[in-house]
Amino acid sequence: MKLLKASHIQKNPKRKVYVEMALSDLVEKVNRIQPNYVEKPDDVEFQKVEKDMLENGLTFPIEIRKSDGEVLQGKQRCQFAKKYGYTHISAYLL
Numbered sequence: 314m315k316l317l318k319a320s321h322i323q324k325n326p327k328r329k330v331y332v333e334m335a336l337s338d339l340v341e342k343v344n345r346i347q348p349n350y351v352e353k354p355d356d357v358e359f360q361k362v363e364k365d366m367l368e369n370g371l372t373f374p375i376e377i378r379k380s381d382g383e384v385l386q387g388k389q390r391c392q393f394a395k396k397y398g399y400t401h402i403s404a405y406l407l
Contacts, residue, residue, distance in 0.1 A: 314401055315400045316333055316400070316402070317370075317394045317399040318403050319372060319374040319403035320372055322403065329376075329405040329407055330405065330406040331404070332406055333404070334377065334401060334402055334403075336391060336394055336395055336401065336402060339382065359393075363393055374402075374403035375402060376404065377404050377405070377406055385407065387404075390402065
């Protein structure tokens with residue numbers, strides 16, 4: 314297991330449960346981390362996120378809706394994790 318762990322994890326966040334989520338569990342929900350996704354060179358927003366994460370790591374966990382597994386916050390962070398060979402990522406279930 315290669316975990317992309319957030320540096321700021323709240324101890325007892327309200328209505329949130331901290332988990333270390335397998336990216337493979339998110340593949341169906343996030344198009345960018347599907348096996349056949351091709352990165353676009355003009356994706357400037359992802360490039361900003363990628364540069365920041367290379368310099369600072371994952372600051373905050375992604376947020377996932379518990380009822381259906383949809384990623385609410387952090388789709389680009391999931392894409393970064395997959396691109397750099399991570400298998401799991403810090404997440405909050407809401």
